[in-house]
Amino acid sequence: MAxxxxxxxxxxxxPIYIGRDLFSSPELLARHIAGRQVVLVSNDTVAPLYSSRLxxxxxxxxxxxxxxxxxxxxxxxxxxxxxxxxxxxQEGHNRSTTLIALxxxxxxxxxxxxxxxxxxxxxxxxxxxxxxxxVDSSVGGKTGVNHPLGKNMIGAFYQPQAVLIDTDTLxxxxxRELAAGLAEVLKYGLICESNFYAWLxxxxxxxxxxxxxxxxEAIERSCAAKAAVVAxxxxxxxxxxILNLGHTFGHAIETHQGYGRWLHGEAVAAGxxxxxxxxxxxxxxxxxxxxxxxxxxxxxxxxxxxPADMSLEDFRSLMARDKKVLDGRLRLVLLREIGAAAVxxxxxxxxxxxxxxxxx
Amino acid sequence: MAxxxxxxxxxxxxPIYIGRDLFSSPELLARHIAGRQVVLVSNDTVAPLYSSRLxxxxxxxxxxxxxxxxxxxxxxxxxxxxxxxxxxxQEGHNRSTTLIALxxxxxxxxxxxxxxxxxxxxxxxxxxxxxxxxVDSSVGGKTGVNHPLGKNMIGAFYQPQAVLIDTDTLxxxxxRELAAGLAEVLKYGLICESNFYAWLxxxxxxxxxxxxxxxxEAIERSCAAKAAVVAxxxxxxxxxxILNLGHTFGHAIETHQGYGRWLHGEAVAAGxxxxxxxxxxxxxxxxxxxxxxxxxxxxxxxxxxxPADMSLEDFRSLMARDKKVLDGRLRLVLLREIGAAAVxxxxxxxxxxxxxxxxx
Numbered sequence: 001m002a003x004x005x006x007x008x009x010x011x012x013x014x015p016i017y018i019g020r021d022l023f024s025s026p027e028l029l030a031r032h033i034a035g036r037q038v039v040l041v042s043n044d045t046v047a048p049l050y051s052s053r054l055x056x057x058x059x060x061x062x063x064x065x066x067x068x069x070x071x072x073x074x075x076x077x078x079x080x081x082x083x084x085x086x087x088x089x090q091e092g093h094n095r096s097t098t099l100i101a102l103x104x105x106x107x108x109x110x111x112x113x114x115x116x117x118x119x120x121x122x123x124x125x126x127x128x129x130x131x132x133x134x135v136d137s138s139v140g141g142k143t144g145v146n147h148p149l150g151k152n153m154i155g156a157f158y159q160p161q162a163v164l165i166d167t168d169t170l171x172x173x174x175x176r177e178l179a180a181g182l183a184e185v186l187k188y189g190l191i192c193e194s195n196f197y198a199w200l201x202x203x204x205x206x207x208x209x210x211x212x213x214x215x216x217e218a219i220e221r222s223c224a225a226k227a228a229v230v231a232x233x234x235x236x237x238x239x240x241x242i243l244n245l246g247h248t249f250g251h252a253i254e255t256h257q258g259y260g261r262w263l264h265g266e267a268v269a270a271g272x273x274x275x276x277x278x279x280x281x282x283x284x285x286x287x288x289x290x291x292x293x294x295x296x297x298x299x300x301x302x303x304x305x306x307p308a309d310m311s312l313e314d315f316r317s318l319m320a321r322d323k324k325v326l327d328g329r330l331r332l333v334l335l336r337e338i339g340a341a342a343v344x345x346x347x348x349x350x351x352x353x354x355x356x357x358x359x360x
Numbered sequence: 361m362a363x364x365x366x367x368x369x370x371x372x373x374x375p376i377y378i379g380r381d382l383f384s385s386p387e388l389l390a391r392h393i394a395g396r397q398v399v400l401v402s403n404d405t406v407a408p409l410y411s412s413r414l415x416x417x418x419x420x421x422x423x424x425x426x427x428x429x430x431x432x433x434x435x436x437x438x439x440x441x442x443x444x445x446x447x448x449x450q451e452g453h454n455r456s457t458t459l460i461a462l463x464x465x466x467x468x469x470x471x472x473x474x475x476x477x478x479x480x481x482x483x484x485x486x487x488x489x490x491x492x493x494x495v496d497s498s499v500g501g502k503t504g505v506n507h508p509l510g511k512n513m514i515g516a517f518y519q520p521q522a523v524l525i526d527t528d529t530l531x532x533x534x535x536r537e538l539a540a541g542l543a544e545v546l547k548y549g550l551i552c553e554s555n556f557y558a559w560l561x562x563x564x565x566x567x568x569x570x571x572x573x574x575x576x577e578a579i580e581r582s583c584a585a586k587a588a589v590v591a592x593x594x595x596x597x598x599x600x601x602i603l604n605l606g607h608t609f610g611h612a613i614e615t616h617q618g619y620g621r622w623l624h625g626e627a628v629a630a631g632x633x634x635x636x637x638x639x640x641x642x643x644x645x646x647x648x649x650x651x652x653x654x655x656x657x658x659x660x661x662x663x664x665x666x667p668a669d670m671s672l673e674d675f676r677s678l679m680a681r682d683k684k685v686l687d688g689r690l691r692l693v694l695l696r697e698i699g700a701a702a703v704x705x706x707x708x709x710x711x712x713x714x715x716x717x718x719x720x
Binding site for chain 1: 452454504
């Protein structure tokens with residue numbers, strides 16, 4: 001049985017279904033497909049595991065096309081997007097088609113953006129298969145692709161018809177990706193729910209051992225936290241920016257290392273440590289709380305320091321391109337306390353410098 | 361002095377300014393630019409004529425970038441779009457930048473789509489310099505690029521902050537483009553305002569002679585007609601489809617001939633004749649009214665027949681890809697009478713066959 005969460009966005013509202021063995025419930029998908037045409041977009045890692053079950057569930061539709069993308073963040077480009085458009089047009093998909101994203105965040109972001117742009121907008125459904133995409137990228141409507149000069153620089157806000165999270169998919173997830181996903185889960189505790197953060201510290205061993213009940217609870221609380229933030233601020237006018245804790249540093253790390261070397265959640269983990277240290281330097285959280293976070297991330301085998309080959313100047317120039325920069329002022333998400341975030345635009349160069357000197 | 365029309369779309373409402381010598385009024389632009397960064401996007405035909413005057417009007421902004429695209433529909437592609445993104449990122453434009461489209465429909469569609477996608481959405485302003493873009497593509501928020509398999513297949517609905525129509529730009533417009541723009545003007549009379557159609561018949565000589573007062577009136581009545589239709593149906597759920605009179609045939613012609621050979625308005629002219637003939641075959645308008653339209657278009661030196669090398673099969677297969685096809689049913693805009701359009705989805709193969717036999 002699936003739990004259902006509702007993301008409340010007026011006429012763009014949609015449900016998130018969370019549970020085991022959902023791929024065996026074709027009606028969950030079918031009720032959100034308005035036309036007779038369907039496109040299943042996946043990648044060459046995930047498709048062999050799950051696409052045949054989903055395709056079987058879609059047997060009743062008149063036109064079903066499968067598009068398999070190469071796996072990896074380095075393929076999240078306009079060129080790959082164009083490959084999706086080629087296939088949609090070659091196979092005669094029209095404005096009433098529905099795209100289904102089966103895979104992690106890269107597949108979800110690209111499929112969502114393809115749906116936003118194809119014939120100026122068609123329906124899509126998210127079926128995230130990694131923990132990261134289940135708790136982050138499948139909720140909130142951010143879609144897009146990378147540009148060589150910056151991550152997620154080209155995209156759209158575009159909401160899915162529904163999100164289907166089958167927790168069984170986590171059993172095939174590599175340990176490194178599980179940990180990267182849990183970094184984003186920790187983020188929700190840090191920015192808006194200290195109780196959840198405490199629960200995560202207590203239950204991290206169960207989560208790393210992939211205990212079903214613990215994973216389902218972590219996913220549901222994360223999605224609920226994100227859904228609440230997104231509902232209050234769909235287009236990132238203000239509040240939504242707190243979801244970017246660790247991300248401004250993280251994006252700089254990913255761009256510097258080349259997409260795909262560091263997993264997104266790994267870069268965010270190192271970025272959250274930097275944000276926590278900066279918060280402690282302002283006296284907002286304690287040094288002990290920072291070390292507790294570092295120890296927790298360490299137990300998850302996540303990086304807690306920026307890459308050794310990244311200089312202060314690298315961070316400065318890469319972060320200056322961040323989407324959150326407004327008229328030359330860098331905006332960063334810091335922690336007022338554990339469980340409460342604040343967006344600041346007054347971080348000085350010398351603060352950044354001493355941060356990056358002490359971070360390693 | 362500028363006349364001002366308002367396009368009423370709730371929080372996405374915007375003004376259209378129409379008048380002479382508007383480029384000398386920098387405040388008209390500046391009041392719609394929220395940040396300190398501006399990008400002027402134009403093409404290599406229009407930029408030498410007008411960009412220095414607009415750039416002078418933008419002297420007060422902290423970062424002004426000029427992006428010059430190659431002129432022509434054949435460059436309305438994802439690759440050209442990516443060139444815009446390259447420049448925006450290289451020059452450090454952030455989410456508070458404003459893009460200004462100076463040129464015809466191709467520049468406007470691409471700049472609008474770039475604005476819709478850059479960092480998931482930045483502001484833009486339309487400054488259309490061709491009659492076609494002034495009366496059609498700058499009103500209504502359709503943006504996008506072509507795909508080798510179909511026109512405008514990739515895009516977004518995205519509204520500008522304002523539209524600035526300086527009628528002085530029409531004095532440098534080649535005669536063929538003036539006529540193509542007037543084809544779209546005629547369309548508004550045909551689909552929703554028989555009085556305007558009658559006025560156009562009476563004043564066509566003045567319009568072709570570029571009489572200022574006649575052009576301004578034609579532009580204002582066209583924009584008002586389109587704005588009313590778009591306000592009633594922003595995302596083409598129903599009514600808005602009537603704006604496509606002649607366009608389903610026209611797009612097929614453009615795709616078959618290769619983008620840029622036939623001007624859009626020329627293809628629409630031939631398409632409107634086909635739609636009028638189909639309407640007459642159903643007894644909705646008279647054969648005399650069709651011949652009057654053919655004579656009027658002929659006096660404007662516009663094509664009134666499809667290309668000689670296009671077969672029934674060419675039309676069938678190209679129109680099957682039209683965005684208005686819903687679950688296999690071709691939808692066409694016909695004329696119930698002069699001044700009233702209707703969308704039909706029951707045109708038979710034999711109707712199409714006899715239409716294309718008699719059309720030449």
